[in-house]
Amino acid sequence: MSELVQVDEIPTVPIRAADIGAAATLLKDKWEALLGLGDDHFSTWSGLEPVYSTQQTPLLVARAWDAAGTLTKGAWAGRDVFNALDGLAQDFELAEAEAARLTGDIEYLRSRVLTYRYQHEPEYGGDPYWGWGQYSENTELRARALRLHDDIASAISRCTSALQDVAAAPRVCRVFGSTTAPLYERANMTLAQAQFEKTISFGILTALADAGDPEEVRCLLDDHPEWLEYFWQHPPHHTSVEAWWAGLTPAVAEQLKDGGSLIVGNLDGVPFRDRIEANRNTLIREIERLEALPGGERVAERLAVYNGYLNDTTEYRDADGRLVSVHGSQLLVFDPAHEAIAAYHGALDPETGGIPDWVDHVAVSVPGTGASVLGFANDRGTELYDASNRYSVDSTVLVQWCGGEMPGSIPEAMQDDYSRDLAPRLAAFVEAMPVPNASDTTVLGHSYGGATVGLASQHGLHADRVVFVSAAGMGNGVHGTGDYPYRPTTDYYSMMARNDLVVGAIQLQGNDPFAIHGQTPTNAPGVTRLETGQIDSSDPSSPDLEDYRAPGNSDPSGIQAHSTVYTPGSTAFDNMVGVITGGDVQAYMPNQFYPNRYGGFQVDGNDRDDLAPRMLEVE
Amino acid sequence: MDLGVDLAGAASVAEHATESAVALSHAVEDAVTSARELAGTTDGAPAIAAMIHSIADDWGSELRGVVGQAADSAQKLRDGVLAFAELDGELAEEASTRTPVPLGAANSHGRIPR
Numbered sequence: 001m002s003e004l005v006q007v008d009e010i011p012t013v014p015i016r017a018a019d020i021g022a023a024a025t026l027l028k029d030k031w032e033a034l035l036g037l038g039d040d041h042f043s044t045w046s047g048l049e050p051v052y053s054t055q056q057t058p059l060l061v062a063r064a065w066d067a068a069g070t071l072t073k074g075a076w077a078g079r080d081v082f083n084a085l086d087g088l089a090q091d092f093e094l095a096e097a098e099a100a101r102l103t104g105d106i107e108y109l110r111s112r113v114l115t116y117r118y119q120h121e122p123e124y125g126g127d128p129y130w131g132w133g134q135y136s137e138n139t140e141l142r143a144r145a146l147r148l149h150d151d152i153a154s155a156i157s158r159c160t161s162a163l164q165d166v167a168a169a170p171r172v173c174r175v176f177g178s179t180t181a182p183l184y185e186r187a188n189m190t191l192a193q194a195q196f197e198k199t200i201s202f203g204i205l206t207a208l209a210d211a212g213d214p215e216e217v218r219c220l221l222d223d224h225p226e227w228l229e230y231f232w233q234h235p236p237h238h239t240s241v242e243a244w245w246a247g248l249t250p251a252v253a254e255q256l257k258d259g260g261s262l263i264v265g266n267l268d269g270v271p272f273r274d275r276i277e278a279n280r281n282t283l284i285r286e287i288e289r290l291e292a293l294p295g296g297e298r299v300a301e302r303l304a305v306y307n308g309y310l311n312d313t314t315e316y317r318d319a320d321g322r323l324v325s326v327h328g329s330q331l332l333v334f335d336p337a338h339e340a341i342a343a344y345h346g347a348l349d350p351e352t353g354g355i356p357d358w359v360d361h362v363a364v365s366v367p368g369t370g371a372s373v374l375g376f377a378n379d380r381g382t383e384l385y386d387a388s389n390r391y392s393v394d395s396t397v398l399v400q401w402c403g404g405e406m407p408g409s410i411p412e413a414m415q416d417d418y419s420r421d422l423a424p425r426l427a428a429f430v431e432a433m434p435v436p437n438a439s440d441t442t443v444l445g446h447s448y449g450g451a452t453v454g455l456a457s458q459h460g461l462h463a464d465r466v467v468f469v470s471a472a473g474m475g476n477g478v479h480g481t482g483d484y485p486y487r488p489t490t491d492y493y494s495m496m497a498r499n500d501l502v503v504g505a506i507q508l509q510g511n512d513p514f515a516i517h518g519q520t521p522t523n524a525p526g527v528t529r530l531e532t533g534q535i536d537s538s539d540p541s542s543p544d545l546e547d548y549r550a551p552g553n554s555d556p557s558g559i560q561a562h563s564t565v566y567t568p569g570s571t572a573f574d575n576m577v578g579v580i581t582g583g584d585v586q587a588y589m590p591n592q593f594y595p596n597r598y599g600g601f602q603v604d605g606n607d608r609d610d611l612a613p614r615m616l617e618v619e
Numbered sequence: 620m621d622l623g624v625d626l627a628g629a630a631s632v633a634e635h636a637t638e639s640a641v642a643l644s645h646a647v648e649d650a651v652t653s654a655r656e657l658a659g660t661t662d663g664a665p666a667i668a669a670m671i672h673s674i675a676d677d678w679g680s681e682l683r684g685v686v687g688q689a690a691d692s693a694q695k696l697r698d699g700v701l702a703f704a705e706l707d708g709e710l711a712e713e714a715s716t717r718t719p720v721p722l723g724a725a726n727s728h729g730r731i732p733r
Contacts, residue, residue: 014663023657030653034646034682041639041689044632048696051628056699063692064636070685071643074678078650081674085657088667156664163670167677193695200702207706224705230698 004113005142010102011149014156017092024085031078038071055195077166084162091155098148106141109134197234204230205244208260209252217259231263232338235425238432241269257281266333268432272344273353279331283310286336305374309334316346316397317389319358329378332399333429339372339405342429345385346397354434360394361442362435363580364401364463366426368447368472369413376402377446380566384444384576387568392581403429406448410502413448414516416455416476423455423475430461440464442580447503447562448472451517457484465618467579468494468527469572470562472503473517480519481526491619493579494521495530495565495572498591498604499546501558528616529588530579533571533606535564544606545572579618587614629700636693643686651679 045064049057116131130138204227211217221227245253256264257278264270265278283306290303309329318324324347333342349356365384367377381400388396403425407413426443435441442465445453450471457466458475463486468474471494474481481487496504521527536542545561553560565572571586578585589605605611654675661668 015661019660020657023653023660027650027653027657030646030650034643034650037639037643037646041636041643044635044639045692048629048632051625051632052696052700053624054699054703056695060692060696063688067643067685067689070681074650074682077674077678078654081654081657081671085661085667156667159664160666160670163667163674167670167674196699200699200706203706204702226701226705230702230705 004110005106005138005145007103007106007110009142009145010099010106011145011152013092013095013099013152015088015092017089017096020085020092021089024082024089027078027085028082031075031082034071034078035075038068038075041071042068055192055199059192073169077169080166080169081163084159084166087162088155088159091151091158095148095152095155098144098151102141102144102148105144109137109141113138194237198236198240201231201234201236202240202244205256205263208256208263209248211255211259214255214259217255221260221262228262228337231267232335235266235268235428238269238428241267245270245274261285262335265331266335266340268428271353272330272332272355272434273348275332276330276344276348279334280310280328282334283328283331302374314343314345316385317395318347319356319395321389321395333401333403334373336373340403341373341376342399342401342403343376343378343381344397344399345381352434355397355436355439357436357438358395359397359436359439361388361396361581362433362439363388363396363398363442363444364426364430364433365398366401366443366445366449366453367406368445368449369407369410371402371406371449372408373402376400377566380446383566383568383573384580387573387577388580391574391577392583394581396580398580399429399433401426401429413472416451416517419448419452419455419475419517422452423459423461426452426456427459427461430456430463440582442467444469444576444580446470446566448517450521451475454478454518454521457486457490460485462486463490465491465493465579467576468492468521469576470496470500470503470565471517471521473515474519474521474524474527476516476518478518480524487526492521492524492527493530493575493585494524494527495532495575495588496522497532497545497558497561497565497572499558500562501556502562504558504562530575531571531586531588531606531613532561532565533575533586533613535567535570537569537571537574544604545570546604582618584615584617587616589613624703626700626704629696630704633693633696633700636689636696640686640690640693643689644683647679647682647686650682651675654679 042064045061048061113130113134116134117129120129204224208217208220211220248256253274257274258281261278261281265275265282267275270278287303287306287310290299290306293299309331311328313325314328314330315323315325330344330348331341332344333340335341346359347356348354355362363384365377365381367380371377378400381398385396385398388398404422405418406422407415407418412418430441430443433441441463443453443456443461443463444467445451446469450468451473452475453461453466453468454471454473454475455478456475458478475483478484481492484490484492522529532545534540534542534544535548545564547557548560548564549557550560550564564570565576567573575585577583589608589611591602591605592608592610593602594600606613654671658668658671658675661671
């Protein structure tokens, strides 16, 4: 005997056809709107070529074409999704109707069977009783319910398959017929943009050169303050600047150093001597401007600092090692609006105005958080320069560089965008330095400056040696020296006091390439960690940097140790000088952990009796 | 100075290109939102809902990239037009009012330099 088919054997249609249809239609409308806007977008750009014929134009229009192509493909994808869902909605509409019919038919059969059973119960007892044809009708209804189940499953399968086709469709990378087209497009765009920016930059420079006299240059710049910002945002490549500057008459060069000092003084490719003269002119005018202001504490502070740059004595050694004094700082960068400043420590070649060819080592030192035009740790630059030339028979020159805004506080230093802005500037500055052929280059970065040097290295900074000093990291997103394109020809060093509390919390906890400022250089493969040692490297009884408290300073030693690495005569400082001058440096002495029943204790490497200092030769 | 370009015309293109990029940006977000809403109605068929989510994510990311590129192109054109316009003093004022390029104001961190 067959059981009576039940209504709950009818499969449920999982989605209401009306809901799918409405949502799919909305999707189609939205994506068609996108297609229309894509067409408008391309039409807009198509109007550019007749009115604007520059190096930018063809690639900007090509980009618009690329965008229109992708938007079209996106709209097609939306249309295909609509078609798939519209098909599903139609299938489900049929399924819903069939389910409704089945419900009625099953209920009708059920009522007939139950009525028949009731009528014939006295005759046949309580047994179920089926009337004529009801067995086969019951089987048919069950078969319809099963078919409906299959139909729903098939509709879902068809829809899923159609959606898979949409998902697998080629993306924008095929728009130009090649998966690599966007890479070429990006490269071409960059090249065209660079050529375009060069046109603009040299258009401005030509206008300034043609102005006639310094006052006219100043008037032009007063009328067009955007020009200064343009040079800040799009500095031309130093090779173009070198060629342009070399072609100027002395009178025009003087005119530009005077009237256009804010541009010329900060332009990579202009000889150091001319930059220094230009920045001195900017400094004098800034002082005059500040003196004309009503006053106040901040103006007074700034005036005092600027007057120091203008009037303090700078000492350097000449080719014979004799000490020479000059009036004022030798500023290679000075742009107060952008907190940019850099000072040169060393002699200038009398002919080229650059670094003399008898110089053996060139160093660039980058300070960290808090550096600005009001203070950029230039005294540390002076001390490194002085020690490098005293400790070694070789000659060294040094640039203390803060080429843009640094974070002003530790919370600000938790952001990487300052280092991202500074990194290309540092890389460009180092590339433009007129380093003599036989000289080597070392770039040092302290604290946030370390992360800046790290990102600059990723950006193509090319130096023989890089030193991460108490560094905040190797740069946001940097996983190791493998991310530095010049790794094969650059030696990397690091140093950090064991108890550094300023960056140690994020940098001494092990390898974390995803830390705020990237991988720690203290234990990154390919980076040689140097010992920070003692406060007086010549006195074995002097305190380690980890234990040292400077007289009168109430900061914990872990705070001080972040910066006491720059104490002249300390092991850390001597190691920096050793790297700059290619001398001997002391390798880091690893700590030792001694377990005991209370857990254990650690002995700093430089306190271990079983370890002797290990010296390394910097090649 | 004859720069060989119609700066007013180029400024107009830049202005429309900027508006177009903004409109596209909104349209992309609308399209992605509608795809997500569609996916929401298909929760009863999890395979379909998952596919629609995947398509919305993939195309959303692709189209956002394109729209970002369109905005960048418009910005580059605006920078270029303004720079040319500044070189050509006669059109400077007109171009700078038509193309509000944020040069010379706050720095990249949104702060006025100290």
